[in-house]
Amino acid sequence: MGELLINNAGVSLLVFQLVSLVMFFAGIYGFFTRRNLMMMLISVELILNASDINFVIFNRYLFPEMMDGMFFALFTIAIAACETAVAIAIIINLYRNFGNADVDNLKNMKG
Amino acid sequence: MSYFDNFLIMCSEVSLLIVLLILLLFDITAGKRGKQYFQPVAILLFALHTLLNFVPTAAGEAFGGMYQYQPVMTIIKSILNVATLIIFLQSKHLFESIKMKSQQGEYYFLTLSTLLGMYLMISSGHLLLFFIGLETASIPLATLVAFNKHCKKSAEGGAKFILLSAFSSGILLFGISYLYGTTGSLYFSEIAPRMALNALQIMAFIFFLSGLFFKVSFVPFHLWTADVYEGAPSNVTSYLSVVSKGSAAFVLMTLLFKLFGSYVHEWQTLLFWIIIVTITLGNLFALRQQNIKRFLAFSSISQAGYVGLGIISGSTLGMTTVIYYILVYLFSNLAAFGVISAIENRTGKIEIADYNGLYQSNPKLSFVMMLAMFSLAGVAPFAGFMSKFFIFSSAAQQGFYLLVIVAVVNTIISLYYYLRVVKAMFINQNEQPIETINTDNWNKVSLVICTGAIILVGLLGFVLDIIEKQSFGL
Numbered sequence: 001m002g003e004l005l006i007n008n009a010g011v012s013l014l015v016f017q018l019v020s021l022v023m024f025f026a027g028i029y030g031f032f033t034r035r036n037l038m039m040m041l042i043s044v045e046l047i048l049n050a051s052d053i054n055f056v057i058f059n060r061y062l063f064p065e066m067m068d069g070m071f072f073a074l075f076t077i078a079i080a081a082c083e084t085a086v087a088i089a090i091i092i093n094l095y096r097n098f099g100n101a102d103v104d105n106l107k108n109m110k111g
Numbered sequence: 112m113s114y115f116d117n118f119l120i121m122c123s124e125v126s127l128l129i130v131l132l133i134l135l136l137f138d139i140t141a142g143k144r145g146k147q148y149f150q151p152v153a154i155l156l157f158a159l160h161t162l163l164n165f166v167p168t169a170a171g172e173a174f175g176g177m178y179q180y181q182p183v184m185t186i187i188k189s190i191l192n193v194a195t196l197i198i199f200l201q202s203k204h205l206f207e208s209i210k211m212k213s214q215q216g217e218y219y220f221l222t223l224s225t226l227l228g229m230y231l232m233i234s235s236g237h238l239l240l241f242f243i244g245l246e247t248a249s250i251p252l253a254t255l256v257a258f259n260k261h262c263k264k265s266a267e268g269g270a271k272f273i274l275l276s277a278f279s280s281g282i283l284l285f286g287i288s289y290l291y292g293t294t295g296s297l298y299f300s301e302i303a304p305r306m307a308l309n310a311l312q313i314m315a316f317i318f319f320l321s322g323l324f325f326k327v328s329f330v331p332f333h334l335w336t337a338d339v340y341e342g343a344p345s346n347v348t349s350y351l352s353v354v355s356k357g358s359a360a361f362v363l364m365t366l367l368f369k370l371f372g373s374y375v376h377e378w379q380t381l382l383f384w385i386i387i388v389t390i391t392l393g394n395l396f397a398l399r400q401q402n403i404k405r406f407l408a409f410s411s412i413s414q415a416g417y418v419g420l421g422i423i424s425g426s427t428l429g430m431t432t433v434i435y436y437i438l439v440y441l442f443s444n445l446a447a448f449g450v451i452s453a454i455e456n457r458t459g460k461i462e463i464a465d466y467n468g469l470y471q472s473n474p475k476l477s478f479v480m481m482l483a484m485f486s487l488a489g490v491a492p493f494a495g496f497m498s499k500f501f502i503f504s505s506a507a508q509q510g511f512y513l514l515v516i517v518a519v520v521n522t523i524i525s526l527y528y529y530l531r532v533v534k535a536m537f538i539n540q541n542e543q544p545i546e547t548i549n550t551d552n553w554n555k556v557s558l559v560i561c562t563g564a565i566i567l568v569g570l571l572g573f574v575l576d577i578i579e580k581q582s583f584g585l
Contacts, residue, residue, distance in 0.1 A: 024285055031278055040274055047281035054288035063295045072239055072297065076284060079246045083277050086250050090257050090269045097266045106267050109338045 016057040023050035037091045037101045041084065048080045117173035120180055123164040123188055124230050130156045131223045138216030146215065150206075150553065153219045154199050161192040167581060172236060176298055179236035183581040187361050187434060188230060194353045194441045195226055200557035201449045202346045204456035204550075210261055218258065221251040222350060229358040233365070238287050238297040241366075245283070249276045249326070252355060256343040268342020275335045276325070283322025289315035299369045306373045316374060320381070323366070326359035329419065330389040333412050337396075340408035345455050348404055349448035352411045357437040360415065364422045364433055368585050375425060375585060382423045383514060389416035390521045397528050403451055403463050406528065407444070410487060413525060414440055420518060421502045424509040427584040432501040434578045439486070439498040439568055446483035446561035450476045453550045460545060463532060468541030473548055477536040479558050486565045488529035489522055494569035501575070 023046050030043030052073045059069030091101050098105040118125055134153055137145070167182035199219070206215045228247025235241040253276065257269020291297055293312050294305040306312060325332040340348045367378055393413030400406035418440075421433035453476070455461050470477040486495035499522065507515050550558075568574055 027281070031274075037270060037274070041277075044274065044277045044281055047278070048284060051281070051284040051288040054285070055291060058288070058292035062292065066295075068297050069291055072287075072291070075239060075243065079243065082250055083246065083273070083280075086253055087273045087277060090253060090266070090273050093257060093260060094266045094270050097261075097263050106271060108267055109264060109341050 013061045020050040020053040120173040177237040200553045264342040268339045279325035286318030337408040345452035386419040420506040425585045428505045430582040431579045432505045436498045439494040442564040443486035450480045466535045467539040468544035469536040472544045484529040497569035
């Protein structure tokens with residue numbers, strides 16, 4: 001098992017896992033703390049990309065005979081692009097209505 | 112099997128896609144006079160699609176198991192079709208103002224494309240198709256929530272919805288990536304036997320479920336519901352609360368059965384607490400709402416908890432009652448939203464206090480609203496009573512007595528706030544009630560269908576038999 005987890009360059013699977021976990025939690029942290037809607041959107045993208053890294057790495061290290069993970073990552077990139085496009089359109093609409101893109105605008109409705 | 116045969120198995124998706132493309136082309140090519148008939152054209156085409164796909168065919172799978180078809184999926188898709196059709200019938204008011212008139216084509220197109228996503232999600236046999244379906248169902252929905260470009264509330268609701276749904280699907284995707292990493296496959300049939308109780312898989316399970324719970328709006332993930340429901344135009348709100356929620360509940364159930372079948376004790380414990388919290392908090396928050404759309408949002412949260420009672424039992428009876436509950440909930444909720452959308456689009460009034468004395472000016476609308484509230488609360492002769500009764504019995508059959516007791520107590524609490532609306536319409540005095548509203552004929556048809564169904568579906572026993580024949584358990 002130990003040999004499986006090291007590729008030609010001698011980098012362990014765990015190193016990439018660490019990268020993706022750090023990206024994931026950085027995304028969650030950013031989503032909760034940023035005040036600007038665009039920055040929140042970027043944080044969500046970090047989360048999505050962290051899972052893309054996971055797919056590619058698991059495929060490359062653990063299941064190299066099939067290409068499932070690679071293709072999943074490709075589809076996810078496309079879907080993330082759609083999501084971003086719609087989110088930016090909605091944020092622009094919000095900017096037109098409120099004059100800025102701060103999350104503090106989003107408090108008219110509560111209760 | 113030839114390549115073409117694959118498409119024959121997924122005929123409901125293909126026919127929906129054809130309807131969608133015809134409407135898109137019609138929107139582009141029709142002149143000003145043609146566009147006056149947009150709503151009838153959309154309704155007729157969609158009704159045709161609903162009729163064509165009404166009868167279940169033999170089970171099968173396409174594209175190497177990516178797409179799986181079982182007869183029960185035709186039933187749930189037909190329920191979603193009927194709901195969408197009723198919402199289309201009610202949508203005329205939305206385009207009466209000049210500002211909104213040019214957006215008519217987009218509304219029908221976007222609604223149908225979210226429906227296509229839900230179809231794919233329901234009959235997926237592979238996590239990739241499931242994820243694509245989920246995103247196809249939620250991204251156009253965000254644009255529908257932000258549909259009214261000139262309304263600040265609508266923009267706010269849309270922004271909340273797209274950011275939170277992107278966040279939740281990100282977490283779900285992270286869960287999928289660990290499922291892939293630990294099992295080496297993305298097919299449901301291959302993942303299920305490889306699920307062991309190791310730490311990474313439990314983490315994947317929790318991430319995956321929290322993404323789905325967001326769509327069904329179970330309690331720790333419910334905070335978006337009220338704001339989005341209030342901000343969206345009321346026709347879109349009814350779509351969110353019936354079609355989107357119904358499909359998500361069904362998908363949650365099938366995934367728990369197919370994918371996490373070996374985790375049954377884990378998710379039953381998890382759902383047990385989530386259902387108790389969902390029903391109770393949804394009810395308690397509904398008590399203090401003044402805005403009728405927010406009130407229905409919290410009521411729909413607690414109704415989702417009742418659906419959970421059928422999911423937790425994990426039996427054939429559980430699946431039957433969940434589908435039956437969604438069917439009844441559809442008619443009750445759409446009857447209420449038909450009245451609300453007519454009143455909101457004509458007068459702009461959405462507070463419960465505005466409904467004081469509605470009976471004096473609009474006796475028929477008040478009557479429909481009363482029936483809807485009785486059915487949602489579960490008052491005896493109406494369909495809502497039967498569906499609640501069946502879903503409680505399915506949970507009790509598996510030994511969840513405590514859960515059923517909590518749910519029954521909550522039903523009594525919910526009677527208070529549903530009857531508050533009825534009291535406002537019939538008993539409260541008001542010098543200036545909302546003026547008499549003449550709804551258009553399509554909307555009248557939809558309200559008649561809903562009223563008839565609320566009274567009849569509970570009495571006709573064969574509805575439950577039809578569903579039961581096709582259902583499956585763990």
